[in-house]
Amino acid sequence: MNKLQVDTVSKSYPIFFSESFLALHDAIKDINKSYSSFVIISDSNVGPLYVKEIKDVLEPFQKNILVCDFEAGETSKHIGTIQSFYKDMIEFGADRRTLVIALGGGVVGDMAGFTAATYMRGLDFVQVPTTLLSQVDSSVGGKTGIDFLGYKNLIGAFYQPEFVYINVSTLVTLPDREVSAGMGEVIKHGVIGDELYFTYLEDHVDEILGLDSQIMMETIEWSCKIKKGIVDQDEKEEGIRGLLNFGHTFGHSIERLKEFELIHGECVAVGMHGELVLASKLGLITSQEVLRVLNLIQSYKLPIMIDGLNTESIYQDMFKDKKTTDKKLVFALIEKIGTSYLSKDTIDKTLIIESIEEIME
């Protein structure tokens, strides 16, 4: 089993890469704390597939196990669902020595992490991501949270897990659309910080879309390594971590305004297009390189355009982004593939509007 160590200011913890759930038992044992019980948080998609298997793996600990589940999807990601977890956990008798296990995609990880961060002022938790998007991105780095009044992840905490356990074999049950969506974040990693990785992604489109296990393992590890490298330097997103939001200022607005009809990775794909156009209008990246990225996005069957939205609405909605301070938008600007920096000055509204127009069908 491969292993990668994340070293943030608040915590150091491993990411394990495996092809089954079997070693999860030893991973928990290695934390070396005596847990009183387990709470598995999962959703209506992932629960039926893997909860039984996880329960079997936990069996030797001979502790009570509670399963909290909820209707899959971003629309469940609100304080009401979290309150239902709190309630179930109280009735179950969860205490400070209960271990929370987040089993599922990004929404599960965000919600389970926030529940763990706030129940009795913080329980230990582990991330067991089962989608490509959560394996390469959301499970690493300690961001947890829920949406509030239409604002994505407005309420949350930076709260690091005890470990992340990635079982790449779960990807075989993932719908093609979810695999592509995960590739949105993967491509982002290449564009913001690693041209070599970007080229690797160009060279392995078929193997990745075909879920070749060796290539998937390499891809996921590589993405985790890039993300870890950034998070280690800036756990609380006070600087460089903002680069991971490339595509997200445009993307989050699109996601909200489309009322979650498009999934996260798809919105990030369209968002990267918009933010690349912006960087090119600012005289940074060349049109040729923009085209190279757009080609890769499309190779992975992701959209680069949207329809049915109003330009001004998208612009106004961007100010709901958490990176916005003093009413100033912040963008991860791409100089060339693999090289990026965070915008410091206010960017002219006209340029942003023009960039939005170029991604409208």
Next chain:
Amino acid sequence: MNKLQVDTVSKSYPIFFSESFLALHDAIKDINKSYSSFVIISDSNVGPLYVKEIKDVLEPFQKNILVCDFEAGETSKHIGTIQSFYKDMIEFGADRRTLVIALGGGVVGDMAGFTAATYMRGLDFVQVPTTLLSQVDSSVGGKTGIDFLGYKNLIGAFYQPEFVYINVSTLVTLPDREVSAGMGEVIKHGVIGDELYFTYLEDHVDEILGLDSQIMMETIEWSCKIKKGIVDQDEKEEGIRGLLNFGHTFGHSIERLKEFELIHGECVAVGMHGELVLASKLGLITSQEVLRVLNLIQSYKLPIMIDGLNTESIYQDMFKDKKTTDKKLVFALIEKIGTSYLSKDTIDKTLIIESIEEIME
């Protein structure tokens, strides 16, 4: 202005002791971050007394200020009130560089701290405690939280402030009952860890109840020093910090079952009585020393008995305490005044029941 440095694993920050709010300006300036705006969270008791003065102190920063207030009292300490803060803060345009100011007693500090801990995954905040109880206890150490389904502080976070600013002159507006209640926690500090302090409290009853400013300053600093010494060693309450819960296992049950008719410090006073009886039944503290503590509690006009509750209900309710793990109650046991340790083994139910009976009128 006196200063005491708290050094927890996650953060090092000062406690300032002053006789006015004037130096709050410099304290904020010294954080040396450019805040985009201020959010003052206060309640219906404290707001009318001090919000204007605080706004005047903040005026030179020339930033927008939002005041969030709520009906004073423990019954406001729930997720609904927090959601109303989130909503007001969104409308106001609070962003990641907004500074939250907790202005008030323990309930204000707990709620403002939790709001700061969770809005956009964490804003900076400062504690400006205005009651004796919050100045000597709750504002120091980073505990934040809200009640949930009748469980005290079930939801919360460990989240340290940028600083604590104690203006002892606020105590003159405090009702006598609140001063006494604050003395519950002060006496606790002496009993668990400092016999010399305990003696000092015996020697200065009149000055303290008369709010002599020199003596109050000494008392508050001394209590903060004891608390800081414990929190520095065990920020997350994984061990020694549990000693600060002396009187609270009994006390919290009484507080809940009396439906907040008694205030926190009063319940802790009765709770200390119960837990001293328990320690004496376990062959630890002598009856003579128990009497000495009870005398001091009563000197400060605090109750040592309760009526109208059922013994078994109090016992059962103790299991709702967050210190309970694996369904085992944990107590701070007093060996003698100034010396205590945390219980490790299960304590016989009969002994606990007998101790409860001794505090029933």
